[in-house]
Amino acid sequence: MRQDQLSQKIDWLTVSVYGALVLAGWLNIYAAEYDPDINQSIFDFDTSAGRQLIWIGTSVLIAFGIFFFDYKFFDLSAYIIYGVVMSMLLFILIGGKEVAGSKSWIGLGGFGLQPSEFAKFATAFALAKYLDHATRKLTDLNTLGVSFAIILLPMALTVLQGDTGTALVFAALVVPLFREGMPPLLLIVALSFFAVFILTLLVSQTVLLAGIAIVTLLALGLNARTPRRLVYIIAGAIVVTSVVRSVDFILTDVLKPHQQKRVLSLVNPNIDPLGVGWNVTQSKIAIGSGGFAGKGFLEGTQTKFDFVPEQTTDFIFCTIGEEHGWIGSLLMLGLFTTLLLRLVYLAERQKSTFSRIFGYSVVGIIFFHFTVNIAMTIGLFPVIGIPLPFFSYGGSSLWAFTILLFSFLKLDAHRMQVLQRW
Amino acid sequence: MRERSLLIRGLILFTVIIFAVRLFYIQIIDEDYKVAAENNVVQKIVQYPFRGLVYDRNDSLVIYNSPVYDLMIVPKEAEIADTTAFCDLLGIDREMLEENLRKAKGFSSILASKFIEQISDDLFAKLQDQLINYPGFYVLPRTIRSYNTQSLANVVGYVGEVSSNFLNRDTTNYYKSGDYIGIGGIEKSYEEHLRGKRGSTFKVVNVQGIIKDDYRDGEYDTLPQSGENIHLTIDLELQQYAEKLMEGKVGSVVAIEPSTGQILAFVSAPSYDPQLLSGKSLSKNFPELNKDENKPFLNRPIQARYPPGSMFKTIQGIIAMHEGVVTVDEIIKTDGSNIGDLAPPGPYNMIKAITKSSNNYFYLIMRRMVQQGVDESPYIDSRIGLEKWREYVMNFGLGRKLGVDLPNEIAGNVPSLEWYDRVYGAKRWKYSNIASLSIGQGELLVTPLQMANLGAILANRGYFITPHVVDKIEGWPNPNIKKEKLPFDPVLFEPIIQGMEQVVKAGSGIRGYLDSLKLAGKTSTVQNPHGEDHSGFMGFAPLDNPQISIAAYVENAGQGGRAAVSVASLLAEKYVLGKISRPWLEDYVLEERYLPQNAPRPTIAEN
Structure with missing residues (x-):
């Protein structure tokens, strides 16, 4: 009667939210491509919605499959999974096929698989396994170094494939690191770098450098009596100045032209009003035209007719915003909030470090996708091509999120059995 | 470290609240987006350039462009009051009319597609007066390749509609279904030089897709640039003489x-007249040449x-x-x-x-x-x-x-x-x-x-x-x-x-x-x-x-x-x-x- 016991231990709240999100995604994919003059069926396999149904079906099978695994499997094979997925990433660098300018697919019959999607949970497993050790503390430089190496390897490989969007997702793994005691100073430094970066984009170099000089002089004047602080202030000023200078270098020499445009059009949409900026403008028009209650299911006009780009994948939120208005959008935000907060709660109740770290990795990855995707469709963030979890059309993405979520639910169901390391 | 868990929860809530507020602003407070959606949507209309001309080594023109006209249809706007009269005008029967209508609707109801490809000059003259009675139809000028010689087919190659196979493999996203591309010979190997640069005009369209106005008085419009002209090393006269000598061999x-x-x-003998693969003739002649046992395409x-x-x-x-x-x-x-x-x-x-x-x-x-x-x-x-x-x-x-x-x-x-x-x-x-x-x-x-x-x-x-x-x-x-x-x-x-x-x-x-x-x-x-x-x-x-x-x-x-x-x-x-x-x-x-x-x-x- 193992089955019954298991079904009692599964966190059904999370499963229900998952089901609601996937179902809503499917309906919106159908709506995004719906053409009233053709009136195609939602089950037509020539449409994205029809194909998504196949992906949903297979995802359900995968979810079931995960529950039939031994719960020790993830812990025991964490490094092996990591190794296999990393070699796949290496393999496609050499032999993968190119889709839309980035080389990240493995051909599999008629379908393409994107190993970088699966690298997310593989990396989460490896990180959890590595940190699940009494002597490893994140305040220790060595441990920090190895943890970052585990994260940076898949990141570097996906950047080399030309898929910067997916590569950035690995940064979400700082969430478990932060929870496990990474010194906050590191985070503060990283955030300050980011802030300076944005400032550099907004304000001209001369003004910014002059500003730094004035602030430095003021600080020096105020602290003239404590020589120790003077050294820190000067060192700080030099660091900030070099960051400002290097942003310019990164922008012009490191980023590819299409990435430059995306970053620059964030601070100034007029820089490319009919290219990248146009996409965001169309996206905002679609969402904005939804109003309070939306235009109704299948009644949207902007998301159809190709005004909004990628309307079934990265910009799927436009359809929700247009057809279901502010209320519909809030509902969707609510579902995601419920899911994320529930996952944090589940992660906290784990008895083993391994499960907890993996839980927070899941939170981090879903949260990152959710935040960046929504922020980009409503013009708060540059256009980075990453899907909205459970919603966007696409097999690799849906499978990867399903595996991620249900692996954690499986671990959670056995949390009482993992009091000690086996 | 439990207090950090609270921080993470706080961050999640904070993000969601920002989104909710931003959405409230876009969807409820700011009216601009609703107005924009109801009246004005900007649509990009691509303008195709002329392909480059090709000369031989003595500057005599080998390939040039001739204008042809396609009869286009936008199914959603199309109205045919008198079907018989329309069929008579176009010189087609009812079945073909319905077949073509079905094809166009299958492609898209709001986007234009070809109704009849490459209409005759005669018909074009007649249509200019008559078309006003048939909303949803218009004539689109286009050019096809013409040749000053019947030889050189294996060097010049030909131009045709881009295949779906190619589109699937193409990562540049330059071509769209229905575009033309060099398929053989120099038309293929020098495609990027010959094709020129497309221009675009931006028009304000309403939600039904009907053009209302220029977008910002054409501020963002770009003109198409003709393709680059190419000079061959071939001596056309010598080539023609050589092909004559190889006739029947x-x-x-x-x-x-x-x-x-x-x-x-x-x-390459035997060969074919390159004109046979130009414009509308391509679909007619290609299969025949392709199965010819003397392999003219080799x-x-x-x-x-x-x-x-x-x-x-x-x-x-x-x-x-x-x-x-x-x-x-x-x-x-x-x-x-x-x-x-x-x-x-x-x-x-x-x-x-x-x-x-x-x-x-x-x-x-x-x-x-x-x-x-x-x-x-x-x-x-x-x-x-x-x-x-x-x-x-x-x-x-x-x-x-x-x-x-x-x-x-x-x-x-x-x-x-x-x-x-x-x-x-x-x-x-x-x-x-x-x-x-x-x-x-x-x-x-x-x-x-x-x-x-x-x-x-x-x-x-x-x-x-x-x-x-x-x-x-x-x-x-x-x-x-x-x-x-x-x-x-x-x-x-x-x-x-x-x-x-x-x-x-x-x-x-x-x-x-x-x-x-x-x-x-x-x-x-x-x-x-x-x-x-x-x-x-x-x-x-x-x-x-x-x-x-x-x-x-x-x-x-x-x-x-x-x-x-x-x-x-x-x-x-x-x-x-x-x-x-x-x-x-x-x-x-x-x-x-x-x-x-x-x-x-x-x-x-x-x-």
Whole structure:
């Protein structure tokens, strides 16, 4: 009667939210491509919605499959999974096929698989396994170094494939690191770098450098009596100045032209009003035209007719915003909030470090996708091509999120059995 | 660390609240977006440029653009009040009307699609008055390729709608379904230059997709830029003459200017009129040409493989002298016992061996090259010798692509050690197994272009320039051309060339002799196990100041001394002397017909 016991231990709240999100995604994919003059069926396999149904079906099978695994499997094979997925990433660098300018697919019959999607949970497993050790503390430089190496390897490989969007997702793994005691100073430094970066984009170099000089002089004047602080202030000023200078270098020499445009059009949409900026403008028009209650299911006009780009994948939120208005959008935000907060709660109740770290990795990855995707469709963030979890059309993405979520639910169901390391 | 959990929860809530507020602003407070959605949506309308024009080396126009008109339909706006009248106007029946309507709706109800492609000038004139009665229909001007010649099809290629297969593989996202793209010949290899740059106009459209106004008075509109014009190296007159000579025959002729690598004529026979694949005719004529058993789409100069036959003896002579296994004057007595031979047995030196094309002489000197006695075992010795030989042969541009600027060039074959190991087993073969290589037969396969290039190498005494058909792009010289120098002393070329002079003066090529032309060359009678032998010739003229090198293959035409040398000699005369003084030779060539009635399939790769 193992089955019954298991079904009692599964966190059904999370499963229900998952089901609601996937179902809503499917309906919106159908709506995004719906053409009233053709009136195609939602089950037509020539449409994205029809194909998504196949992906949903297979995802359900995968979810079931995960529950039939031994719960020790993830812990025991964490490094092996990591190794296999990393070699796949290496393999496609050499032999993968190119889709839309980035080389990240493995051909599999008629379908393409994107190993970088699966690298997310593989990396989460490896990180959890590595940190699940009494002597490893994140305040220790060595441990920090190895943890970052585990994260940076898949990141570097996906950047080399030309898929910067997916590569950035690995940064979400700082969430478990932060929870496990990474010194906050590191985070503060990283955030300050980011802030300076944005400032550099907004304000001209001369003004910014002059500003730094004035602030430095003021600080020096105020602290003239404590020589120790003077050294820190000067060192700080030099660091900030070099960051400002290097942003310019990164922008012009490191980023590819299409990435430059995306970053620059964030601070100034007029820089490319009919290219990248146009996409965001169309996206905002679609969402904005939804109003309070939306235009109704299948009644949207902007998301159809190709005004909004990628309307079934990265910009799927436009359809929700247009057809279901502010209320519909809030509902969707609510579902995601419920899911994320529930996952944090589940992660906290784990008895083993391994499960907890993996839980927070899941939170981090879903949260990152959710935040960046929504922020980009409503013009708060540059256009980075990453899907909205459970919603966007696409097999690799849906499978990867399903595996991620249900692996954690499986671990959670056995949390009482993992009091000690086996 | 539990307090950090609270921080993370806080961050999640904070983010969601920001989103909710931002959405509240966009969706409820700010009216701009609603107005924008209701009235104005900006639509991008692509404007197609003219493709680049193509000229020959003497600036005469080869390819230009002619206007044609497509009748377009936007199904959602289409209204046909009187179906019978409309059918009469267009000259189509009801069934076709409904079929076309269905197709257009299947594509899209709000986007325009072709209703009738390439309407006649007559209909276009009538429509201009009548179309106002049929909303949702309009006439879209477009251009198709037109040609000032019926020849050169295998060089110019053609233009057609981009295939869905190509679209799936294309990562540049430049092409959309229904766009036109160069498919064969220079239209393909110079597509990026010829296609020009698309322009776009931005129009304000309402939600039904009906155009209302220019977007911001056309501030963002860009004009299309015509494609770049291209000058070919081809001499159109020479090309047309060569194609005329090859009428009724299967084979190819390539002529190159040795000092520059410029291809003067590039004939694949049988061919077709390029106009047959232009515009609407493409879909009609393509299937027929494609299944024609004479394979007009095979670009023989770079895609047909033949054994070089006796032309290859020129290479053998130079390599043997370079290796030091024979000198120019050494007299070798042959008894005709080693290999089948048309030349009589007796004493030969290098010049005489080329002139008389002695198979036994070249059998013997190749044996000296391959079996130099560096190893006791004849099997290992042959391996070392053959490997060295192969490298030398490849220096002459054989067994590799020359990099001509036309699509789908093949490399031919210079058999490698591995190749023979597969056939006979490792260390199970020696010189006697591979001896037919010595006279250019066996597994050795070349393209006619490689042989014309060999003519250029001989004419230049040891170097060649990448053969090419495009001279200038928009006035700028073709950048993909390089000089390749062979590692042989120019002195070694002289006896070979003297032999080639004698071939035409007093040997197998005598039919091509003309005192004022000074043609030098070598004939080949290429053994063909599937039927009559192929006639081949490779050479250049004039001897002292080479202006043209030529290779000609005429399939199933028997000895090289007949059709091939005659074609080459006439072409060289026309190009170098600018006239034809031997009408009888021209008649001789024109009367010969070798279209494979008795040998049904032209042999391409089999031998």
